[in-house]
Amino acid sequence: MTRLRLFSEPFAKTGNIAGEGFRRLLGRPSLGLLQTVIRESLQNTLDATEGKLGPSVVLRLRSLNSEELGSLRSCVLPELPPASASVAALEESLGRNGLRVLEICDFGTSGLGGPVSADSPLVDGEAPDFVNFIRNVGAARDTPHGGGTYGYGKTSLYAMSRCSTIVVDSVTRHMERPSRRFIACHLGDAFDSSGGIGESKRFTGRHWWGVTDGVDGVDPLEGSEAGCLAESLGMVRRSEEELGTSVMIVDPALTSEDPQQSINELIETLLWNFWPRMTRSTPLDRRLTVRLELEGEEIQVPDPEEYPPLDLFSEALDDLRSGSGDTTEVQCLRPRTHLGRIAIRKGVCGVRDPSCIRESSVVPDQCSHIALVRPVELVVKYVEGEPFADSRFEWAGVFRCSDESDVEEAFASAEPPAHDDWIPDNLPKGHPKTWVRVALRKIHELAKDFAMPVGERATHGEVGPPLARAAAKLGRILDRASGAGPGRSPGGRGGGSTGKTGGPRLSKPVFERLESGGNGETLAFFRVNLSNAVDGRQKILVAEPHLVADGGTTTTSGLSPDYQPVVRGMRMPGHDVAADGGVLRVTDVDGEVEIAVSIPPEAAVGLRVWIDSDRAA
Amino acid sequence: MVALLSRLSPVGVQVVLSEASEEPLSVARIPQDLLNRGEHLSFASSGGTVNRESAFRIAASLRNIASQYGFPSESDTQQRGAFDRDASIALAQMEELLSGEALRDDVWACLTTVMAPDVVAWRFPSPSPERFHGGVRNAFQRLWVRGVTLDRGEGNERRWELLGCLKEDAMVQIFERPAIAANAPLARAIAEAWLLVKGRFSKGLRELIFRTAIKMIRLRNEIVDLSALEEDGLQCEVLRVFGNAEEWVEKEL
Numbered sequence: 001m002t003r004l005r006l007f008s009e010p011f012a013k014t015g016n017i018a019g020e021g022f023r024r025l026l027g028r029p030s031l032g033l034l035q036t037v038i039r040e041s042l043q044n045t046l047d048a049t050e051g052k053l054g055p056s057v058v059l060r061l062r063s064l065n066s067e068e069l070g071s072l073r074s075c076v077l078p079e080l081p082p083a084s085a086s087v088a089a090l091e092e093s094l095g096r097n098g099l100r101v102l103e104i105c106d107f108g109t110s111g112l113g114g115p116v117s118a119d120s121p122l123v124d125g126e127a128p129d130f131v132n133f134i135r136n137v138g139a140a141r142d143t144p145h146g147g148g149t150y151g152y153g154k155t156s157l158y159a160m161s162r163c164s165t166i167v168v169d170s171v172t173r174h175m176e177r178p179s180r181r182f183i184a185c186h187l188g189d190a191f192d193s194s195g196g197i198g199e200s201k202r203f204t205g206r207h208w209w210g211v212t213d214g215v216d217g218v219d220p221l222e223g224s225e226a227g228c229l230a231e232s233l234g235m236v237r238r239s240e241e242e243l244g245t246s247v248m249i250v251d252p253a254l255t256s257e258d259p260q261q262s263i264n265e266l267i268e269t270l271l272w273n274f275w276p277r278m279t280r281s282t283p284l285d286r287r288l289t290v291r292l293e294l295e296g297e298e299i300q301v302p303d304p305e306e307y308p309p310l311d312l313f314s315e316a317l318d319d320l321r322s323g324s325g326d327t328t329e330v331q332c333l334r335p336r337t338h339l340g341r342i343a344i345r346k347g348v349c350g351v352r353d354p355s356c357i358r359e360s361s362v363v364p365d366q367c368s369h370i371a372l373v374r375p376v377e378l379v380v381k382y383v384e385g386e387p388f389a390d391s392r393f394e395w396a397g398v399f400r401c402s403d404e405s406d407v408e409e410a411f412a413s414a415e416p417p418a419h420d421d422w423i424p425d426n427l428p429k430g431h432p433k434t435w436v437r438v439a440l441r442k443i444h445e446l447a448k449d450f451a452m453p454v455g456e457r458a459t460h461g462e463v464g465p466p467l468a469r470a471a472a473k474l475g476r477i478l479d480r481a482s483g484a485g486p487g488r489s490p491g492g493r494g495g496g497s498t499g500k501t502g503g504p505r506l507s508k509p510v511f512e513r514l515e516s517g518g519n520g521e522t523l524a525f526f527r528v529n530l531s532n533a534v535d536g537r538q539k540i541l542v543a544e545p546h547l548v549a550d551g552g553t554t555t556t557s558g559l560s561p562d563y564q565p566v567v568r569g570m571r572m573p574g575h576d577v578a579a580d581g582g583v584l585r586v587t588d589v590d591g592e593v594e595i596a597v598s599i600p601p602e603a604a605v606g607l608r609v610w611i612d613s614d615r616a617a
Numbered sequence: 618m619v620a621l622l623s624r625l626s627p628v629g630v631q632v633v634l635s636e637a638s639e640e641p642l643s644v645a646r647i648p649q650d651l652l653n654r655g656e657h658l659s660f661a662s663s664g665g666t667v668n669r670e671s672a673f674r675i676a677a678s679l680r681n682i683a684s685q686y687g688f689p690s691e692s693d694t695q696q697r698g699a700f701d702r703d704a705s706i707a708l709a710q711m712e713e714l715l716s717g718e719a720l721r722d723d724v725w726a727c728l729t730t731v732m733a734p735d736v737v738a739w740r741f742p743s744p745s746p747e748r749f750h751g752g753v754r755n756a757f758q759r760l761w762v763r764g765v766t767l768d769r770g771e772g773n774e775r776r777w778e779l780l781g782c783l784k785e786d787a788m789v790q791i792f793e794r795p796a797i798a799a800n801a802p803l804a805r806a807i808a809e810a811w812l813l814v815k816g817r818f819s820k821g822l823r824e825l826i827f828r829t830a831i832k833m834i835r836l837r838n839e840i841v842d843l844s845a846l847e848e849d850g851l852q853c854e855v856l857r858v859f860g861n862a863e864e865w866v867e868k869e870l
Contacts, residue, residue, distance in 0.1 A: 280659070280723070281628045300663075318627050324746075348799045390839055392796070549835040550796045558829050560865045563836070604839035 001071065001232060002225045004184065004209035006079040007218040008193075011202045034254065034262075035362075036156040036420075038269045041104045041247065043378060043419065044154075046277065046288065048109040048129065050243070054277070054287040055108040058236060059266055061252075061259055062295050063098040071232040072099075072250070076167060076184050081207045086164075086188035093163035093251035102160070102254075105236045105246040111172025112181060112245055116219045130220070134168065134183060134208070158187040162251040168220075169230040170245040171238045178240040182226035183218075184209040255360065263294050264355040267301055272362055275304035276377035276398075279314045281321060286377070308350025309367035312396035317377075319343035320400050328446065330399065332438045335431060339407060339439045342370065344397035344450055346388075346551075370397040370447050372422065374411050381421055383440075385447025389606060393551030395450055399443050410435050451552075504533035506541070509595065509607050517598060523568060526595045528609050530572075534588050540612045541584040543567045545597045548604040565605040568596040583612075619665030619716040623672050625727035629657025630749050633730050658727065661718075671713040672724075676732035678711070679704055679757065688739045697740055701760055702780045708757065709764025719765075722751020725758035733757075753793050762792060766801045767808055779808040786824055787811065790831045797835065800844045802851060807834065810855040814863070822866060830862035 042057060049055045064072065073094050080087045093099060114128040118135045128136075133154055158164045164187040171180050188205040210218035221229060231237060235246050254262040270290055271278070277288040280303060292299040304310040319325030320343045327343040349366055356363035368387035372380045377400070388394065401411045410432030414422040422440060427433040507529040517523035526543075533539055545565035546553045556563045567582030575589050584593065599605050625633075660667045680688065682703045686696035708714060718724050729737050730749045737744055737756040747754040753762070767779040783791070791807055792798045811827065818826055837843065837858060843851060 280626050322628065322631055324631070348795050547836060548839050549832070550794065554832070554836070558825075558832060560869075600836075602833065602840075603836040 001075050002211070002221055002229060003075050003078045004221060004229075005212055005218055006077075006081065007208050007210070007212075008081050008083075009204045009206040009208075009217075011190075011204055032255070033156065033160055034265055035269045035273065037160045037249070038104075038266065039273050039378075039419065040154070040156050042270075042274055042288065044133075045106040045109055046376070046378070048106070048111075050108065050110050053108060054282075054285055054289065055106055055244075056289040056291070057107075058103070058105040058291045058293065059270075060103040060105065060236070060293040061100065061254075061262055061266070062103075062234070062293070063100050064234065068232065068234045069094075069099055071229070072167075075229060075232065077165070077209055079209075081186060081188060082193045083188050083191040083203070083205065085191075086186060086205075086207070089163040089188075090165065090186070093161075093165070096251065099251055100254075100259075102249045102252040103235065103246055104249075105244065107242055107244040109244045111243045112168070112170040113172040113174055113179070115174075116181070117213070117217075129172070130170070130181065134185060134220075155187075157247060157249055158185075160252050161249045162253050164188060165250045167233065167235075167248040167250065168245065169226065169235050169238075169248075171240065171243050172245075173243065179222060180224075180226040180238075180240070181220035181222055182210075182229050183220035259294055263292060263299055265360075266292060267299070267353075267355040268361060268363060270301065271304055271307050271310055273379050275307075275310045275313060276317055276371075276373055276379065279304050279317065281314075281318050282377075302353055307353050307356075309363070309369075309394055309396050311350055312345040312347055312367065312394065313371055313398060315345040316343040316396055316398045317400075319345070320398055330439050330442050332435050334434075337407065337431070337435060338402050338404065339435055340399055340401040342397055342399045342443065342446060344370070344395055344446075346393060346395035349392055349394045366391045367394040367396045368447070368451065370399055370443055372443070373398060373400050374408055375400065375403040378419070380415065380419060383443050383447050385444075386449070386451045388451045388551035389548060389604075390551035397447070397450070399439070401439065406432070407435055411439075504535070504539055504611055505531045506609055506611060507531075509543075509609055512594075514599075515596075517568065517596070521598045522601075523596045524599050524605065526597065526607055526609075528593050528595070529591070530586065530593055531590050533586060533590050536588060538585055538587045541570065541586060541593060541609065542612045543570060543582040543584075543595045543597075543607060543609045545582075545605050545607050547600070548606050553606060563600045563603055565600055565603075566598045568598055570595050619718065620668035620671045620713045621661045621665040622713065622718045622724045623669065623727045623731070624659050624661075624721065624723035625730055626657045626659070626723060627726065627750060630726050630730050630746070632657060633734075634746055634749060658731070659723075665716065665718075668713070672728055672732045675708075675711060675713060675728060676736070678707055679733050679736050682707060683736050683739060688736065691742075692739065698785065700740060701763075701785070702777075704757070705760040705764035705767075705780050706777050707764075708761040709768050714761060719761060722755070722758070724751070725755045725761075726751040729756050729758075753795075753798060759788075759792060762798070763788060766792075766798075766804050779805070779812060782812045782815070783808055784824075787827050790828060794831070794835060796838050797831070800838075802848065803834075803838070803843050803855075806848075806851045806855045807831070809852060810859050813856070814859050818863070826859070826862050826866050829866055830859045833858045833862055 038059075045055050045057055077090065077094065080090050110127065110129065112130040112133050114126050114130050114132075116130055118131040120131075157166050165184065167182075167184045169180075169182050171178065173179060186207040186209075188207065190203060190205045192200055192202050208218050210220050211222075213219045220226070227238070230246070233248065235248060238244065238246075255265065256262055270292075274288055274290075276282070277286060278290070282288075290301050292301055304314045319327055320341055325343060327341045329341055330339045331337065332339055352363065352365070364384075366387045368385045369382040370385065371382050374380065383399075401407060410427065411422055413432065414424055414426050414436045416423060416426065422436050424433050424436040424440065427436065509526040509528045512525045512527050515523050515525065530539075530541065545567060547556060547563065547565065548554065569578065569580055570582065570584040570593060571578035572584075572586070572589060572591050572593050575591060577584065577586055577589060579585070582595075593609075595607065595609065597605060597607060683700055685703070686692060686700045688700075692700075726749060734749070737748055740756055741748050744756065745754075748756040751758060753759060763780060764777075767777075767783075769776050769779065791804050797804055797807070807830075815823055815827075834843075834855065837854075841854075843854065846854060
């Protein structure tokens, strides 16, 4: 078996990027490390897809047996870098019995092709994938409407490894001939060393294990020897026809020592981030197929349609793809530009898959989110909106930006290196910045307002979570059904305003308490906060209650008048401001407003509060 | 062993419907055309045995029931109502549909769009796309849900009585309201209550009282988890609401 040779990268006279700097390139992604690794790896896989069928990916979490560990120690990493921190980390990892590895293997992609040296010129039409992945930093995207933009995602692979080490095995085509390449890489800190000839030298901290290139570095091991070495580590077998890349993360820093927990996290991460490319309606040439293996046993990955709330997201995406269903256009008025469309689906909360019943799960118990995607259909992030007051119902939406090149480019450029956000401030002043900002504003508005149907909203900005949560809790107590009510705990959600910058603002009503109102009725007390209202003019606050059914609002049409909820009074504690009904006149006062609402005996009630500027005028 | 049934994706439904838009739906053309192409059709990858014949058997059974009520000739409301009842009973008992396959929208999409589009077109002259897509309005799926939900159970002498007692409007009120349709005991309790009380009302009042009661139940369901009540308690609660609805409607009129 071939033994690989270590090459530690010295600083060039003109300077290099040090290992520490390379690690920091990823920035501070808002996602967890495993999420970032999976997102970045699969994003690269999707961009490198070839052929009529979409790519397939195998994710393997396993422990190396003694032969495999022996091969890793003696053949792949026979010599450790001459840097004390790297040696300590590698020795600790390689010394573990049952050392675990996480492998991300893709098929149906182009593999890591192109020249193996960063300074080799490119042949026409050849993509320098190998040097971009193994040696270069920050190579720009060259896939039109692709998922990646910066090429920094590979940094996360090193960050995931406790010893910052990965092993790469790739089958590709180079100069129109099949080529297999095997190399190991370690990312340490910059250090000084004698370099073995007495003269002290500074090194970047980047190290590769391969075969000598005959000059001053190492190239990957190639051909059948590469295949033998990969198989000696238990990596997936590949024929010359099975193009693709396997990346083995040595000693991954998983959040749990329990492999089943890690697998659950993998399933959740996969589906939560890549469901748009895994749904049944995804065209075959774009569909991503994923297999999961834990210690050699295959673990079933559910379809997104079977993984609530992704079933609703999938339906919403189908609406966008087919152009049918109820979708909303997002437009910029100046300059008039089509920015994309939003589709939203609602339904009864589906039972969550066991894989996402964890404390740290990113999958919400009650979904009220809009997934943001570009036409490449990879989830950038989720915008959380207002949930239905009745937690038995949920909604999910998808915003897909326009595929018009300028607009798509604007959203792609607004993404940070981890591709997990759209940040308009990343863009220079101009139309692209406006487009991204306008789209995000409209998405947030829709997310905030969707749970309350537009037709039911007051003209000046509806605010108010319904009383359903409180009423549900009360009802459960009264009717001997035990357990917590369906509502979320009140409070914690801010926002709500008249919609005019600089004008008076109202917070959302927060339920405070229930009291007997005498003559047999029950009163619910809400509180809203009025601010920015000291301007010498009178304000008219209007409070309007409504019934709640099936998680949304409903009217009293066809029902007895007993069902009509009524505002019994409004007042501002500490001020001499009060009214008997649902209209309160306020002049030059900021502060809390208490609202008492009578509750019908058999129903849940919601409340809207707004400032009626027309009436005030 | 679970028989895995053929499935048709939502995109597949659209393809078929767009291809069929210019000529009447016929059983001979669409299935063969689509089956030959194999696009958009699939089976579950595991969990049972692929059975290509099952869906054809279900379709043939539905066609047979339809033919008892005039299919393929034009039908009247009464004939269509009778078909709905008999088809609900048949679907609820079919062995092929006793597994999780019947819970899938794409299985029903395949049955309506590929296997028996002619029966759908007979039952719903000028059918809308939602009669073919899986979901609460799918032409056959709605019947299966009704049958399974309103089944009083094997051994009951009047096992299927509830299917006959509810008119189409009442069925829609129950089965197209997600909070009720998703709660089989509640849906059954409503049907049982209706069977007990409907004789008291004149024909003109029945629909109004039923609609009012359903609205009251939906409101009540927001504050009381009706599914947590025992069968008797639930039945009493639903009957009480029907009483309130009756009282209010009579007072109002």
